[in-house]
Every structure is written in C-alpha cells, then in structure tokens.
Amino acid sequence: MTKKRISAIQMRLIPSYIFLIIVSFISVFPLYWMITAATNDTVDVARGKIVFGMKAAENMRKLLEGQDLWGALGNSFFYAIVQTVLCLLICSLAGYGFELYHDAGKDKLFAILLLAMMVPQVATMIPLFKMMSSMKLLNSVWAFILPSISTPFMIMMFRQNSRNFPTSIMEAARIDGLSEFKIFYKMYMPIMKSTYAAAAVITFMNAWNAYMWPKVVMLDNSAQTMPMLIANLSAGYTIDYGVLMMGVLFCSIPTIVVFFVLQKQFAEGITGAVK
Known part of the structure; x- marks a missing residue:
C-alpha cells in the first residue's frame, strides 16, 4: 500500500476521530466536574466553576x-x-x-x-x-x-x-x-x-x-x-x-x-x- 493511499485513508478517518473525541469529552466531563466541585465551596459550585479550588480539606x-x-x-x-x-x-x-x-x-x-x-x-x-x-x-x-x-x-x-x-x-x-x-x-x-x-x-x-x-x-x-x-x-x-x-x-x-x-x-x- 502506497504512502499516498495511507494518507487518503487517514484523512477519511479524521471526522471519526473528531467525533470520538467529542463523545469522550462529553462522557468524561461529569466525572471531571464532580472532582473539581469537591474542591470548591458551595458558592463557586453554584456559579459553575469548573477548575480545581482550595476547599477540598475544608469540605x-x-x-x-x-x-x-x-x-x-x-x-x-x-x-x-x-x-x-x-x-x-x-x-x-x-x-x-x-x-x-x-x-x-x-x-x-x-x-x-x-x-x-x-x-x-x-x-x-x-x-x-x-x-x-x-x-x-x-x-x-x-x-x-x-x-x-x-x-x-x-x-x-x-x-x-x-x-x-x-x-x-x-x-x-x-x-x-x-x-x-x-x-x-x-x-x-x-x-x-x-x-x-x-x-x-x-x-x-x-x-x-x-x-x-x-x-x-x-x-x-x-x-x-x-x-x-x-x-x-x-x-x-x-x-x-x-x-x-x-x-x-x-x-x-x-x-x-x-x-x-x-x-x-x-x-x-x-x-x-x-x-
């Protein structure tokens, strides 16, 4: 199989990879949000903060x-x-x-x-x-x-x-x-x-x-x-x-x-x- 044919196959697979990445992100995001919310206080969670905080020990x-x-x-x-x-x-x-x-x-x-x-x-x-x-x-x-x-x-x-x-x-x-x-x-x-x-x-x-x-x-x-x-x-x-x-x-x-x-x-x- 030539390099040109391999490149063509890979190009056709790019939309599938993009779709799988998006679906994976949607699937993993609730778990990520749960972990970050456990490190923030109730006000930050209610405001939709999705980065790690410093309140894990207090919580x-x-x-x-x-x-x-x-x-x-x-x-x-x-x-x-x-x-x-x-x-x-x-x-x-x-x-x-x-x-x-x-x-x-x-x-x-x-x-x-x-x-x-x-x-x-x-x-x-x-x-x-x-x-x-x-x-x-x-x-x-x-x-x-x-x-x-x-x-x-x-x-x-x-x-x-x-x-x-x-x-x-x-x-x-x-x-x-x-x-x-x-x-x-x-x-x-x-x-x-x-x-x-x-x-x-x-x-x-x-x-x-x-x-x-x-x-x-x-x-x-x-x-x-x-x-x-x-x-x-x-x-x-x-x-x-x-x-x-x-x-x-x-x-x-x-x-x-x-x-x-x-x-x-x-x-x-x-x-x-x-x-």
Missing part, C-alpha cells in the same frame, strides 16, 4: 463532622461484598444446573423464572418489608441482601455462558470419580472466571448504588449506606454543594476501582468468552 472536614462517613462506607462495603459473593454462588449454581443437567421440566421452570424480570421492584417492596419485619431482620445485612442474592438476570447470564462450557470435561471427570460438587468447584468455576468477573461487577455496583430498598429496611442511622448518606446531604433548606460533591466522590471511587480492575474480564464475560 472533607465538614463531611466528617456532619455525617458518619466511615460507618456508611463500612456498611456499604460489607453489604455489597456479602451480596456479591452469595449472588455469584447461588446464581452460578442455578445457571449451571439449568444448562448442563437434563430434565423435561427445566425449560418451563426457567420460563417461569424469567417472568419475574417483568415484575417491578416497587410492586414487591411492601410484601418483602412485611416478610423481613415478621422475621425480625430489619436493620440487618440479611434484610439488605436476601431479595437480591438470586436474580433472574444473573441466572440467565450464567446459563447462557454455560453453553460454551465443554461437557466432555464433565463426562471425563465423572469417569475419574469426581463428585458433582467437585466438578463444579474445580472445573466449572475456573473455566467460567470471566463470567464470574462480569457478574461480580454488575452485582457489586447494583448493591453499592442501591437506595430504595435499604431506605425501607434500614431504619437505624447506624445501618445507613453511602447512597443514604448522600441523600441526607442533599436534604434540608440549604445544601453545601462542595460537601455534597465530596460525598459523591467518595461514593463513586469504589465502583470505579472495581470496574477498572475487572474491565477486561467484564468484557469477556458479557460476550460469553470461556477460557
């Missing part, structure tokens, strides 16, 4: 004085991690069973399970609250995680990706005398690690950002999560936007870190890649 001090930041962070981490671990275990077992074990009624059962995806969360909130109250689980981690440790979407995701799992490995393992649990633990889980990573990212983010259900079942302030803390900062007659953005920044960091650490495995898991 941090106000946040720590006005709210139980470390308690909310600890609660969110604890609830999200426990929910993620249990959800991955239960949903992967369900998806594994639905796809790799043969039964005449499993497709009908799976179809009924998928119907639950059509029911909005608010429609089940009152019955779930009465159930948690009667079981005396309010203000506990179980009230937070029980409605979400087994979701139709996650089960469907594991079942779809399990179609790429080589069944010949299962047959060889059974001949060698491995139990069904050991086949799942020693063969299925390592091979499906990209699917586990994608499911972990989705589950952790959903648990971390959950607001409505924790607000209903976490009646004690000591059990509040980060989204509940952010809501408290935005309540009242006057809002300190610098402190609010500092709280939002602290709330966003864990999910950003989790996504960037697992982004490669997340992409492979979403596309159904199996190694």
